Amino acid sequence: MSDPVHDGDPTRLTDDARLTEDGLIARFFAPIAGEGAFGLRDDAARIVPGEGMELVVTLDTLVAGVHFFPDDPPGAIGRKALGVNVSDLASKGAEPRGFLLSAALPQDHGARWLGQFAAGLKDAAEAFRCPLLGGDTVKIPGPLTLSVTAFGETPRGAMVHRFDARPGDRVVVTGTIGDSALGLLLRTAPGAPWTDALGVEGRVFLTDRYLHPRPRLAAIAALRAHARAAMDVSDGLAGDLAKMCRTSGVSAEVDVALVPLSDPVRAALAVDPTLIDTVLTGGDDYEILCAVPDAALAPFLDACDRAGLRATAIGTFVERNGEEDALPVFRDGGVETRYASGSYSHF
Amino acid sequence: MSDPVHDGDPTRLTDDARLTEDGLIARFFAPIAGEGAFGLRDDAARIVPGEGMELVVTLDTLVAGVHFFPDDPPGAIGRKALGVNVSDLASKGAEPRGFLLSAALPQDHGARWLGQFAAGLKDAAEAFRCPLLGGDTVKIPGPLTLSVTAFGETPRGAMVHRFDARPGDRVVVTGTIGDSALGLLLRTAPGAPWTDALGVEGRVFLTDRYLHPRPRLAAIAALRAHARAAMDVSDGLAGDLAKMCRTSGVSAEVDVALVPLSDPVRAALAVDPTLIDTVLTGGDDYEILCAVPDAALAPFLDACDRAGLRATAIGTFVERNGEEDALPVFRDGGVETRYASGSYSHF
Incomplete structure (x- = not known):
């Protein structure tokens, strides 16, 4: 659209002679x-x-x-x-x-x-x-x-905060974790051996998950009704859970085997199990991480299910006893990991 | 404040070893x-x-x-x-x-x-x-x-828009115009002859006006009560008045002799009268430009005065007859100017 009247300092953009x-x-x-x-x-x-x-x-x-x-x-x-x-x-x-x-x-x-x-x-x-x-x-x-x-x-008063998780609440996430982190790796390190395990469909899925965040609007009703605390997972599950724990004054225990993974991520992990750290700490999931009181877990999962959204309990918030256990622990078989630099921070 | 728990990707800023x-x-x-x-x-x-x-x-x-x-x-x-x-x-x-x-x-x-x-x-x-x-x-x-x-x-419903000026409404501005434009010139062209006409106080005043916008909160009650349209003057009086005219479908006539000027700006103009174009088109005034129905002019000026704010009628909005008179005209003695590139556009 041209505006013949306006004649402010024009910007000479590449495709237009003048675009104010x-x-x-x-x-x-x-x-x-x-x-x-x-x-x-x-x-x-x-x-x-x-x-x-x-x-x-x-x-x-x-x-x-x-x-x-x-x-x-x-x-x-x-x-x-x-x-x-x-x-x-x-x-x-x-x-x-x-x-x-x-x-x-x-x-x-x-x-x-x-x-x-x-x-x-x-x-x-x-x-x-x-x-x-x-x-x-x-x-x-x-x-x-x-x-x-x-x-x-x-x-009024229904906003769900990041900082209200309590010991005993369940750690719940929507969707699947790590897709976007591997989608990013596909782009930055395209020749890695694990990428051979993906079909074209898997590559397209992971790339799409990296490029196109899908805000979990379907979770809104369930969150308002049942969640004590919530945030989106944008900087990596481990780092964001650590943030929720820190601001809530609690810690958490996560069972890595319960973390929901897509088929392409499972295929990649089968080739290179060390990718689990990337899955748990990589950014841009844009799933929802929340604290749900134990008694509300079944209704919360049901409400998500009715809204067409998968939600999974992956652990439990626990008392925080001091600095040494402030970071959430991720249990994978007999191995316990606390991700000290668990946040994929953009800053 | 240090946060011993958080250990996200640290930013190495110059004055700190680590600042998350x-x-x-x-x-x-x-x-x-x-x-x-x-x-x-x-x-x-x-x-x-x-x-x-x-x-x-x-x-x-x-x-x-x-x-x-x-x-x-x-x-x-x-x-x-x-x-x-x-x-x-x-x-x-x-x-x-x-x-x-x-x-x-x-x-x-x-x-x-x-x-x-x-x-x-x-x-x-x-x-x-x-x-x-x-x-x-x-x-x-x-x-x-x-x-x-x-x-x-x-x-509710009291927001004052940019696009409601009508023919017959008076063109009113708060404060003084052009201080910031000359403050900027002082910095970018410090040796110009007109700058000699300013004392230290004048230089400090103009520089301060450039650096420190003072939003005219004192005008809020008067605007709500009496103004038909309003906007702040951020991109130059001529350009912003043109925007108000364009969005309102009107034009305007301004008497340059009525435009309120500070003493330092008057002193500068006495040495270099051509600076008037800079005064009328320069940016960063952060005064308020408004359209006030003729019958409301006295109450508006009174309300501003009671709030400790100077406001001045400088012209009148008029019917717009076509493209050629869409831009407001600035009358200075016998000279009429329409500022075709009157907007100090940052874009």
Whole structure:
């Protein structure tokens, strides 16, 4: 869309002679805008929680070369930027309501790139029922940097926190763990022997799991009803469980044999059992990790099952006796491991 | 604050042997956290608008080398990142409630830099009554990139939009225009003849206006009560007025002699009258530009005056007859100027 009136400092993007910020917003982002965004024609958006509801807000920033590869498909980058934030909302028991986007764009990200990026973002916004409310688009003499602020809604007082796990609660995760970590390895170390054990289908599955986080919105009702604490698994199961333990003042014991794994991950582990450390500490699972009181475990698993989501109890939260047992222990047969650097930290 | 338990991938910042993201948050950002932030120990924050209130949200991103100088004082950068967002809230008639911070930090921004940055941010958060609610801190192999999402509150339906100006409404601005643009020139072209006309006090004033935006929170009540449309002046008076006109489907006529100027700017213009273009198009004023119905002008100016804020009528919104008069006209004696590239666009 061209805007003949506006004549601000034009940005010379590769695919367009001139693309102003307003033109860019009208062309690529306005189609994703929802109620309260005022067609992206204002400096701010409005958001009104429903009767008896409160807002939950979260923010995650992704930098090219740090959180994704600069040459990942632009649409996948768009889906991921929104997906990782909606995943945080879901883990809090919050239904998505909308998001703000900060896009710091390098000079060579032109209309072609933006078109594909916006298409992926739109798909994700529709799939997650989370429309664009506003944001800011700036130039950056550096790597593509995306920051999303996502808004969700819970009934008043129903937000599920990270820091409320208690001794005796069960450690529960949704879906399968480690797919994304091996999907990343497929890309960074494609010739490793274990990769031969995967068929084309397995490779596609793991790559897709790395590229396209699927926020577990199906878990929201079960979390609100039954979970004591929850977070999404973004920095690796071991590291994120350690965070939940630390903030809750507890520790945990996990039975590695119970950790839910996909068939491709099982096939890879059969060839190279040492990959288990990558599976348990690798990032980008975007599953939900939660603490469920023992008495609520069966109802929680049932509720997930009815929502079409697999959930698995993999261990138990325990009293923390001191620094030495603060990190959760992972038991694999007779071997006990505490992952001291268990967090795949982006910082 | 050190956290002996956490052992995630450490960041080797210049002033510390090891500074983890959690350690950094606890040390620099937790002291700025407000209610609903849960001590920054959760993945998300909670925000509940008051009875009968709705939330207004806005996001602005600042990149080093684009929106500020990398060697600006870190505290000034912190104040600015929050200030420019709170300025957007104020222009919508919204009282600040809190903010989220995305900080993408280059490797050489160590504890010393962060300490000064956080101190400036804390001063601003307290001055604007806008506490930190959460955010994300990541590494960036590029320039310091800060994105703030700010939350404000208005009575339901009272948000003042950018796009509601009508023909006959008066064009009103708060404070003085062009100080920041000349403050920037002082830095980028320090030897220009007009700079000799400024005393030390004038230089300090203009530099301070450039470095430290002061959101016009004092205007909120007057805007809610009397303004039809409003926005903050961040990209230059001419360009921002053009935006208001474009989104409102009107044009405007401004009498340049009425545009409020500070003494240092008057002194500079006396030496170099051509600076008026910089004054009218330069960015970073962070004053409020609004459309006030003629009948409400006196009450609006009175309300601002009672709040300790100067406001000045500088022109009138008029019917827009076609593309050729879509841009506002600035009349200076017998000379009429339409600033075709009137917007100091950061994009």
